[in-house]
Structure formats: C-alpha cells, structure tokens
C-alpha cells in the first residue's frame with residue numbers, strides 16, 4: 001500500500017484548526033473543505049490527461065482535460081463532509097455511497113446502505129472517510145468496491161492511525177492512502193490519539 005503523508009504547511013495549518021477542540025462546526029466545515037482540497041491535489045496527481053487543440057486569442061495550443069473517470073465514494077456519515085471539494089474540483093465525477101456499521105462486540109463492519117453508480121469497472125475509485133482508525137471500515141469499503149473491478153482504489157482521509165494503516169496494508173497492498181497526519185495510536189474506545197475527536201460530530205454539531 002502506498003501511504004502518502006501530505007505535509008504541506010497549509011495542510012498542517014488547517015489540520016491544527018481541525019484538531020483544536022474550540023473550533024465550532026461552521027469553521028470546522030470550512031477548514032475541512034480547505035484541507036480536502038489540498039489533499040486532492042496529491043490524490044489526483046497521477047490522473048491521466050487527454051491533450052486536445054484549443055485556440056487562445058493569439059494562436060492554437062495544446063489543451064489538457066482529465067481523461068480518467070473518477071467515482072467518489074463517501075463513507076456515511078462523516079465522509080459526506082468531504083464530498084463538496086471533490087464535486088467542485090473533479091470533472092464528471094460520479095458518486096456512490098456506502099454506509100457501514102460496526103458490531104461493537106466483534107468489531108466487524110457490515111453494510112447497511114450501498115448505492116453505487118452502475119459503471120465502476122475500469123474507473124478510479126476515491127473513497128472518502130476522514131478518520132482511518134482500526135481500518136475495519138476501510139477494508140470493508142474496499143472489499144465492496146473491488147467486486148466491481150475498478151482500475152484503482154484510493155482513500156482520502158484526514159488523520160490515519162498506525163493500526164488502520166497496517167490493517168489496510170495487510171489486506172489491500174494495492175490501495176493508495178492520502179492523509180494529512182499519521183497519529184500515535186488508538187485509545188481504548190478506538191479513537192485516534194491525539195486525533196481531533198469524532199469527525200462527524202465536529203462537522204455536524206451532534
């Protein structure tokens with residue numbers, strides 16, 4: 001698995017604002033949009049372009065358009081908060097949704113909602129889930145999506161725990177992960193430490 005830590009100063013600036021417990025939901029959403037926009041810059045770096053002629057006011061030159069087709073898949077609920085910048089930046093993106101719930105006793109994730117576009121085969125799948133904690137949810141999401149034979153699968157998250165990175169790496173070494181931070185560890189309640197709390201609660205004020 002390729003784990004790419006995006007350490008750009010702007011990413012670290014907005015990550016700090018997200019970590020701050022005094023950041024209220026309206027600002028949290030704004031900083032979340034900004035950090036995801038910056039992470040997308042790296043997460044889309046390998047997309048292929050198609051070159052075509054365009055006419056500037058002065059002469060003809062090469063134009064570029066994104067040739068790869070991307071399917072964004074936010075994981076409910078917190079992943080929804082990551083979708084806005086993806087829709088703004090990526091041309092012709094289609095969107096699927098996956099809802100997973102974890103059995104508290106066995107820690108196994110199972111699907112309660114899956115709604116995917118019909119044409120995933122051969123496309124670039126981008127899973128959106130802000131906190132890679134145990135890796136259980138990410139593994140299940142990749143398992144579901146790989147049934148449809150995409151060309152590649154990548155995960156965009158904000159904070160990753162070593163436990164989640166290892167779990168995903170073990171199951172799916174071909175998946176690329178882009179994150180703003182690799183934190184220290186999970187605590188007893190499976191929260192990432194130092195983390196930023198519950199991303200969904202912070203986004204939606206619940």
Ligand code: URA
Nearest residue numbers: 131191192197198199
């Ligand atoms: N999900 C969150 O929102 N936060 C964590 O720390 C772990 C999982």
